[in-house]
Amino acid sequence: MNDPTMSLASGLADKADKVIAEAIDNTIGKGWSLGELTGRVERIRCYSDTYETIFIDRKSVIELHDPEVTTKNDGTSIIMVAEQKYRTFGGEE
Numbered sequence: 001m002n003d004p005t006m007s008l009a010s011g012l013a014d015k016a017d018k019v020i021a022e023a024i025d026n027t028i029g030k031g032w033s034l035g036e037l038t039g040r041v042e043r044i045r046c047y048s049d050t051y052e053t054i055f056i057d058r059k060s061v062i063e064l065h066d067p068e069v070t071t072k073n074d075g076t077s078i079i080m081v082a083e084q085k086y087r088t089f090g091g092e093e
Contacts, residue, residue, distance in 0.1 A: 008082050012067050016084060020054060023062035023088045060089040 024032060037056065045052035051065040067084040 008069070008080050012082050012084055016064060016086075019086050019088075020062055020064075023054070024056065026088065027056055027059065027061050027090065062089065063087045 024037070040056050042055045042058070043052055044055065051063050053063045054061050063086060065085040067082050069080060069082045072079045072081065
């Protein structure tokens, strides 16, 4: 079964994974492994915020905003479109 909602969610997750990995690359360099990040990464989201911030070694790496989903009706079908904005911080020092 091809569930368009799952496909949309999967696409958002894949893109988020890529931009997070790129932000980590820009902060600590390429070639890291998940094991090396253990104990160094924090994810903070305040209750009223519409975004979360990921930190490495207490340094802001990326801010991920909540996804925005819109629907478009082309007359024969309804199309869901999702966008997730993000902001990266700095880079290697």
